[in-house]
Amino acid sequence: MAITRRQFLRRSALAVAAASLNQSAVRAIVLSGPAKKVLVLGAGMAGLVAAYELTKLGHDVTVLEARTRPGGRVHTLHEPFSDGLYAEAGAARIPDDHDLTHKYVKEFALSLEPFYPSQLHALRFDHGGREEVPIDGFTNAMEGHFGYDLGGNPGRWQKIKGGTDMLPKAFAERLGNKIHYGSPVVRIEQDEKQARVVFLKAGRQETMTADNVLCTIPFSLLRDVELPALSSQKRDLIKKTHYDAVSRVYLQTRNRVWEDKGLNGFAFTSGAIEIWQPSWSQPGPRGILMTYARPGEAERITKLKENERVSTTLKQLDDMFGGLRESFERGATKCWMEDEWSRGAWAFVGFGNLAVALARDGRIHFAGEHMSQWPSWMQGALSTGLRAVKEIDEFVKD
Numbered sequence: 472m473a474i475t476r477r478q479f480l481r482r483s484a485l486a487v488a489a490a491s492l493n494q495s496a497v498r499a500i501v502l503s504g505p506a507k508k509v510l511v512l513g514a515g516m517a518g519l520v521a522a523y524e525l526t527k528l529g530h531d532v533t534v535l536e537a538r539t540r541p542g543g544r545v546h547t548l549h550e551p552f553s554d555g556l557y558a559e560a561g562a563a564r565i566p567d568d569h570d571l572t573h574k575y576v577k578e579f580a581l582s583l584e585p586f587y588p589s590q591l592h593a594l595r596f597d598h599g600g601r602e603e604v605p606i607d608g609f610t611n612a613m614e615g616h617f618g619y620d621l622g623g624n625p626g627r628w629q630k631i632k633g634g635t636d637m638l639p640k641a642f643a644e645r646l647g648n649k650i651h652y653g654s655p656v657v658r659i660e661q662d663e664k665q666a667r668v669v670f671l672k673a674g675r676q677e678t679m680t681a682d683n684v685l686c687t688i689p690f691s692l693l694r695d696v697e698l699p700a701l702s703s704q705k706r707d708l709i710k711k712t713h714y715d716a717v718s719r720v721y722l723q724t725r726n727r728v729w730e731d732k733g734l735n736g737f738a739f740t741s742g743a744i745e746i747w748q749p750s751w752s753q754p755g756p757r758g759i760l761m762t763y764a765r766p767g768e769a770e771r772i773t774k775l776k777e778n779e780r781v782s783t784t785l786k787q788l789d790d791m792f793g794g795l796r797e798s799f800e801r802g803a804t805k806c807w808m809e810d811e812w813s814r815g816a817w818a819f820v821g822f823g824n825l826a827v828a829l830a831r832d833g834r835i836h837f838a839g840e841h842m843s844q845w846p847s848w849m850q851g852a853l854s855t856g857l858r859a860v861k862e863i864d865e866f867v868k869d
């Protein structure tokens with residue numbers, strides 16, 4: 472479960488050791504041998520940062536991505552909302568201590584803004600009744616349930632102005648046609664001389680060869696890819712790694728009716744569901760309220776039909792804020808277990824399995840949030856991508 476994992480991560484001496492490993496990965500941006508031909512599988516944060524830094528080092532990089540967009544689990548929803556309003560399907564919050572995320576936000580000159588509103592009141596229902604609290608009451612509730620990694624001073628949390636996917640889009644813009652979209656990988660193999668990747672292009676199989684392959688495909692999908700070259704230990708880990716469910720439901724309203732009652736649209740329920748108003752920093756009058764359910768609640772919501780997810784959420788939030796039904800215009804939902812190219816929100820292989828997960832198998836290297844000391848964060852994906860850059864750059868055949 473994400474809760475105990477996050478708390479454990481914070482305290483773990485291993486996390487500190489891994490953090491220093493990561494620091495050395497960041498520093499080691501110096502081409503250490505002849506340029507290599509590298510195939511990066513997946514254009515999420517891990518694959519993008521690796522492709523970007525390997526290209527800067529002078530390597531010949533190609534990225535194969537199954538989707539028709541970059542970013543993977545970083546995805547800003549503009550549809551079906553009106554007036555240019557948007558909300559996040561995946562990554563949304565950036566804490567002040569995620570140095571790698573901040574580094575690339577700055578490198579691409581993206582603007583940050585506070586994640587939480589300082590005006591009006593949030594609601595808490597986790598003490599048995601309904602409480603109106605300043606926004607730090609909301610982050611206190613988060614800290615109480617999930618640990619400091621999701622709590623602390625509200626001011627330490629920021630978001631990217633315009634949507635989190637401005638970050639992967641910035642990487643993708645610099646990589647240009649090195650990224651091949653709509654190219655799901657179906658087989659990864661290697662021999663003494665090279666690695667080969669088989670992928671589908673418009674339904675037909677194609678093959679590319681490379682000196683090195685960096686695989687950032689989540690284990691939830693990698694288990695369906697043919698991997699004859701991998702050790703049985705790694706294959707077992709890929710099969711058994713559990714991915715958590717997350718569900719989000721979005722309601723667009725004609726007016727921000729909660730504001731008339733002195734509320735900012737943030738709430739924390741007795742079942743530890745977060746309610747956000749992502750539109751608070753976007754121009755009105757329309758607004759979006761959204762729910763964020765983690766494992767336990769998320770599976771229940773995933774099982775419902777789309778219209779039921781919206782209607783039950785509308786009832787739940789109307790009971791909390793009042794006046795929502797009259798102002799409701801349209802709803803949308805995102806359940807990560809259903810996402811064809813994620814099959815889950817996040818995972819952690821476990822500290823005991825980190826070495827197996829991260830170990831290269833010959834010319835095949837690995838990265839992704841699930842094998843980082845910051846699972847379920849962009850920071851985790853970035854750190855493993857940078858680690859792989861160093862490993863590939865320094866690779867010499869055994």
Ligand SMILES: Cc1cc2nc3c(=O)[nH]c(=O)nc-3n(C[C@H](O)[C@H](O)[C@H](O)COP(=O)(O)OP(=O)(O)OC[C@H]3O[C@@H](n4cnc5c(N)ncnc54)[C@H](O)[C@@H]3O)c2cc1C
Binds near residue numbers: 717816839849852
């Ligand atoms: C609901 C939710 C909330 C989150 N909140 C936050 C937050 O507030 N702050 C934060 O920092 N982080 C947050 N995260 C975590 C963050 O989004 C992830 O850790 C990070 O984006 C993962 O990056 P990745 O590159 O490891 O994986 P992914 O983003 O999953 O990238 C993997 C890529 O591989 C592609 N792929 C899959 N199969 C194939 C195949 N067969 N062939 C080719 N390509 C394939 C996928 O399409 C995808 O683009 C959140 C995530 C979720 C889901």
